[in-house]
Each structure stands twice: as C-alpha cells, then as structure tokens.
Amino acid sequence: MKKSKGKDVFIVILASLVALLFLLPLIFMIFTSFKGLGEAMSSSALLPKEWIIDNYRSILGASAEVPVLLWLFNTGVVTLAGTALVVFVDVLAAYSLARLNLPGKKYFLGIVVAALTIPGIVTLFPAFYLFREFNLINTYVPLIVIYSANTLGVFLIYSFLKGFPKDLEEAAVIDGASLWQVLRFVIFPAIKPVVATLAVLTFLTIYNDFLWPSVVTSTDEMKTVTLGVANLVQGANFVNPGRMMAATVVATIPALIIFVAANKYFVKSVMSSGLK
Secondary structure, three states, X not given: OHHHHHHHHHHHHHHHHHHHHHHHHHHHHHHHOOOOHHHHHHOOOOXXXXXXXXXXXXXXXXXXXXXXXXXXXXXXXXXXXXXXXHHHHHHHHHXXXXXXXXXXXXXXXXXXXXXXXXXXXXXXXHHHHHHHHOOOOOOHHHHHHOOOOOHHHHHHHHHHHHOOOOHHHHHHHHOOXXXXXXXXXXXXXXXXXXXXXXXHHHHXXXXXXXXXXXXHOOOHHHOOHHHHHHHHHHOHHHHOHHHHHHHHHHHHHHHHHHHHHOHXXXXXXHHHHHHO
C-alpha cells in the first residue's frame, strides 16, 4: 500500500515538473510584458525589478501605436463565423450521410474519407486565385468561407451517429416530428459533446491560423491577431520585447479562456466515445 502511494506521489511530482517545463515560456512571456525597455533588453531575470504597465497602455490605449484591439475584433468575427459555419455544415452533412437514403451516398462518404488525406497547403493557392478573381481579397469572406468544408468534423459526427440507436428517432417520426425536428430535438442533444469538441478545435484552429490570413490580407485593417503579432517581430517593435510580449499575452487570453471553459466537453466526448 505504501509502495503504491509513493509511486503515485512520484508520478504527480514528475507530471508537475513536465507541466512547469511547458508553462515556462508562458510565464516568461507574462513577466517580460511588465518590464521596461531597458530591463527587457538587458536583464535575464525572470521577475521584473520594476513592474510597469506602459506596454499594455501602448497597445490598448486610445492612441495605441499597435492596433491589437482591431486585430482581436477581426479575429473574433472570423473565428466565430467560421466556427458556426463549420458546425452547421458538418452536422447537416453527417446527418444526411448517416440517416438519409441519398443516391450515391457511399461515393460521397468515400470522397469525405479521401479528402482527409489531402494536405491543406495543396488547396491554398487555388483558393487564393479563386477569391482574387471575385475581388474578395482583404475582406472577411475568404477568411471565413475557407473553413466551411471540414471533412474531419463530418467523419467524426458520422461515425458517432452510426453507433447511435434509431429507436428515439423512429418514435419521434411516429409522433409527427419532421426531419428537422428530429435533428434538432433528438439528434443534436445526443451529439452535443462531439459538436462542442469540434467547435472548440475549429475555434482554436481558425484563431491560431497564420498562413491563410497572410495570403489573403495585406492591410493592417484586415489582419487577424496572429498575423499582426507575428508582424511585430519583423517591424520596429522588434526592439521592444516588452511590448511584443504584452501583445502576445493579450492575443493568448481569448483562446486560453475558450479552451479552459470548454475543457469539460472534451472529457464528456472522450467518455461517451469510451462508453460506445
């Protein structure tokens, strides 16, 4: 018994040290954001000798030199709209493939599985030229629409529905429910953990995306926060590590809040998959 308890303590200590190792860059980023220019450039100490908030004032104030709030607004619009579009399209597509008698359904499913093997970089430039032909560069449209076809989400929800019993759906149809009502009141509550997991993963993917926004945006007014913060490293703010770290902290907070808040849905999704 004592041996087992000692083993558990060792595992906890080891896991804590590993977690601390991964958190060190985040801790360094937060502390550096409160350092002045001279200290940030010369001092290697983790904690600042003098705590200042000038770095945050310079990016969040009324006369901000770096438009981080505008970048956050653009990111919020793109991320929320893109995530909602992915969930809507994927749920309808997966439900159609799993429940409806569609002609050629097996071929459609094969296309979905085959699409999972295609790297996203392959479709990057064809998509760019398509949006350019319609004069949509530097607008929200390419930033949002590009994420609408998430084949992984379709496959995940489809796989879940194939193992979900049809008895409740048949009972609802007998009671006079339409297909839309069955999907909304019977299917959707059952797949909510899977949909929530898909939504969070999609949210983080869009939020952290750098490559696609860098291709379809060229003005500061349309940049997302990931692209904007990355450009700080290449611009004049490179000589001010404190300001760069402050901008990075502000950019990290929304994604961190979403991940922590939705953590329970990940657990529910894993448990439901295990119970199946």
